[in-house]
Every structure is written in structure tokens, then in C-alpha cells.
Amino acid sequence: MAFKEHLHFITIAVILAHLLHFGAVNADNPCAKPDADFKCVGNGCPSKCHGSTYTCHAKNDSQNEEVLECRHADLFTGSLGRDVGTLAVLFVFLAMSSAGGIGGGGVIIPILSVVTMFPPYFAVPLSSTAIVGASIVQFIFQIQRRHPMPGAEHRRLIDFYTIIILLPMALAGTVIGVNVNSVSPSWLILGVVTLVLTFTTYKTFKKGIDLRRKEAAVRFQKITTVRRNYDSKSDFRHESQGSGDEDDELLIADYTKDPDEWGTTRDPTAINSMEDDHGPVIPNDVEMAQRDSNQAELNEAKRKLLEEEAAFPWKPILITLFELGGVVVFSLIRGGSGTSMAGVTCGAPSYWGVQFATFLFLCLCAGLGFLYVKRQHKRRVAVNYTFVDGDIDYVHGGVGKYLIFALLAGFLAGFLGIGGGMVLAPMLLQLGIHPLVSAATTAYMTLFSAAGSFTQFIILERVPLDYGAALFVLACLASTLGQILVFTYVRKTGKTSVIAFILGIVICLAAIMLAVSGGIQLKDDYDQHKSFGFRPLCNQPKPTNSSSTRF
DSSP states (O other), X not given: OHHHHTHHHHHHHHHHHHHHHHHHHTOOOSSOSSOTTOBOSSSSOOGGGGSSSEEXXXXXXXXXXXXXEEEEOOTTTSOHHHHHHHHHHHHHHHHHHHHHTSOOHHHHHHHHHHTSOOOHHHHHHHHHHHHHHHHHHHHHHHTTOBOSSTTOTTSBSSOHHHHHHHHHHHHHHHXXXXXXXXXXXXXXXHHHHHHHHHHHHHHHHHHHHHHHHHHHHHHHHHHHHHHHHHHHHHHHHHHHHHHOOTXXXXXXXXXXXXXXXXXXXXXXXXXXXXXXXXEEEOOOHHHHHHHHHHHHHHHHHHXXXXXXXXXXXXXXXHHHHHHHHHHHXXXXXXXXXXXXXXXXXXTSHHHHXXXXXXXXXXXXXXXXXXXXXXXXXXXXXXXXXXXOTXXXXXXXXXXXXXXXXXXXXXXXXXXHTSOTHHHHHHHHHHXXXXXXXXXXXXXXXXXXXXXXXXXXXXXXXXXXXXXXXXXXXXXXXXXXXXXXXHHHHHHHHOOTHHHHHHHHHHHHHHHHHHHHHHHHHHHHHHHTTOOOSOOOSSSOSSOSOTTTTOO
């Protein structure tokens, strides 16, 4: 049955394999590398530049001399079938990524690089553009949804406490990861990304299988309970009719009590009497009044807390905006290869000072976030708050290990040049967070971090407008479809494990495609006799992993 459910995913993978084969056969770059602006070598454009993917153009340089360059063909003007097929495949994977709560950059970039022959310098910004479109739609859907667990229906689906604690450390990890990525050879990055995504795929599928078994056990228990209750009622009616005793009554549990009493068990006589060593003690009027007053204050405090959690989460959103804004400011101050707004030189002491300040700022944000969550946790405990399965106790559960996990996820995202969602989303599932909550929480992180990268790419004019606009609209439509389908399926069947399986499929395909595109790039480097050793941090060509802080 499970095979039949995922047969269409296998079909998609086969179609994609043919596309990748087509791209691999025709992946000879007609332009000189590593020039990312497609300038050609020699006095004219090479013959390959006159194909369907690239065209030769003449323009005047800064000295008003005419130079020739290869430019990528506009959308639908080169190979119409290839562009339509690429958009169709991207639509499917964007819908699947949206259902899993991730951006899908690990799938988008290889397709754009291998099939449409965009160099990473433009494939990465185009991927970021698509992720922003998909993330906006996901946020619109998920900010309106409530927690699926009974007793927590008043909460938003997005776990903002997890975001406030883990997002700063994940971003801090990218600060380290991006620097390691800048000096690492391609073969090392390719090997590590293949191992990490393969392991992540295994753990995600294993989690999905565990969730499916739990769902089957719960369904079996419900069926057994219904049958047992039915048999009990039948026996009861039979005995009642046989004895003729009209005084027998069927006791029915009271589900009409006040919501403040959900999840609690109260003795109706407890408030009217107490016991000591000498037997029951009847409290006086003063004690009764004091108890009533304390209970009223407790109920009022709980009501306020529930109202705050049910309201629109302006405070957590502003906190995350502040954190990401700080990262953008530090990035502009630090700059890259001669792009610092403060004149910071790459590799100079001031450069490393800004790097350290960025890391320190994010660690401080994580610490303040922990204090905020700790204060909210104390408020919950004080009012006898109802915790549900999947809630993480960051206060008593060892917050250090969660911070280390987030730091590692961010480091891998920066080092491997993939979206952190492919590491963070499976990690949240492993921590026991509900699959719907995990997907919504990861998607929220994706929105803000991808928006920061997208803004910088627009300023640097690294987003081809025709492909960028098409991918943005395509991602919005695909994300809408993905959100509707997955929530409709979960609502009808109750099988949240489907999210883990979708996530596992996307990560698995990303691992395969990144390995294929990386292998093609390594062959290119070998043919051009490029060095396979570690690279200098500074004085490199224009970066191709500028969006590695994207989630």
C-alpha cells in the first residue's frame, strides 16, 4: 500500500533523471570560467555561444571599446520545451517542499545549473527568489492555523518559542560555515553534502515509519475501544431488560465543565473540607474567601496567558526581524571582496572583528531568547498550564543540547551551501515536535532568512527578471497547492507521517541531484586543470554561495 501511495513520486524521479541526463550531455559551458558575467575569451564569441541556451552580444566597456559576451537566452526564447519541462518539474518539487516545510534550494539549484545551464552565480539567486514566493504563501496559510493537539487548540501552529531560541544559533552557525565553505575544495563539499543528506534521508524516513506505526496503534486502540464500549452497552441493556430494575442508570462522563478545568482532576469536596491527623477540618469563612480569591486570581492569570498565546504573535515576529536585521547590517559592514560599506578589507583584523561581533550578537540573542522563554514557562507552570505531546521543555530539558543542534544545523547549511531547512526540519522531527508544527516552524525561518538573501541579490542585480518573475509566481502557485493538499490529507486521515515521508523524498532527491551536478562541476574543473586543494579566503572570484544563510 505504501508503495502505491508513493508510486507517483518514483515516476517524477524517473522523469527528472532523463532531464538531468539531457543536462549532463549538454552541460559544456560556452563561456569562460570563472567570469560570472559570461564574458568570452579571445576576439569573438565561441561557436557554442550561438546555440539555443546562450547568445552572443556586443557592448561597450568602460573604455568605450566594443566587447563580445555570451548571455543566457531569455525565458521561452531558447529551448521552449526545456524551459516548460523545467518549470513543470520545479512546480512539483516546490509543492512537495512546501508540504514538508522547507525551501527546496537543494533541488532547485541543481536543476537550474544542469538543465537550464545557469551558473551558480545566477542559479542561487533564482532559487532564493522561488523560496521567497513559496515561503510567503506558507506563512499566510500557517499563521492562521492552530495547534493540532487537544488542549493546545488556542496556540498558533508555528512554535515561536522554538524559533526564538534556535534561530539565532542556527544563523550563528552559518557565520562559521560560510567561511569554511569559502576555503574548502569542491570535492570535500560534495562528499560531505552527499553523506549528510543521505544520513538525514535515512533518519527522516525512519521517523516517518515510527510515526506511521504510532498512528496505526492509535487507530487500532480507538477501534478496540469503540467495540468494547458497544459490547458493554449491549450487555448492560440486556441485563437491565432481564432484571426489570428501573433504577439502574448509565453513568455518563461530564464533558461540559469549564475549559479552565480541562486536563485537571478535582474533588468536589476538597474545597469545603480538609483533613489533619484528627479527621476532617471544616475551614472558616475567612479561609474559604481566601481560597476563592486565590482561585479567581489563578483563573484570571491563565485566561490572560491563553489570550496572549491565541493573539497574533507580533512580539516574536519583531524579535526575529531584529535578529535578521542585525545579521544583514553586520554583513554589509563586513562585505565580501571589496564590497564593504565600511571599507573593511577581507582578511584584515577588522574583518575578523566584524565576524566575531556577528557571532557574539547572535549568541546574545539566543541567551535573551532563552530568558524570555524561561519567563513564559514559569507563567505556564504557575497557572497549571496544559502541556501536550511534542512540547519541548527548554528550561528543564537541557537547553544546551538544543542550542548545539541548531548551531550544527546552521554550520552545515553554510558549509554545504544548502538551505538549512533540509537539516533543521528533520532535526525538529527527531526532537519529537509534531510534524505539522515542525513544518510550519521551519517554513517561518525560511521566509525571513530567504527574504534577507533575496533583498541583497536584487540590490546586486543578480536575479534575471524574466526567470525570476516566472519562478516567483510558479512557487506561489505550487506552495498553495502543496499546503492545500497536505492539510486536506492530514485532516481526512489523521496521518501526519506523510509530512515526514515527503520531506525524506525531497531530501533524497536533493542528495542525488547535488551529487550529479557536483560531479559535472568536478569534471569541468579537472578538464580545466583547476586546483583541487584548499582555497584562499580572500581574493576569490565572485561568490557562488552567497545565500548559504538561507533556510
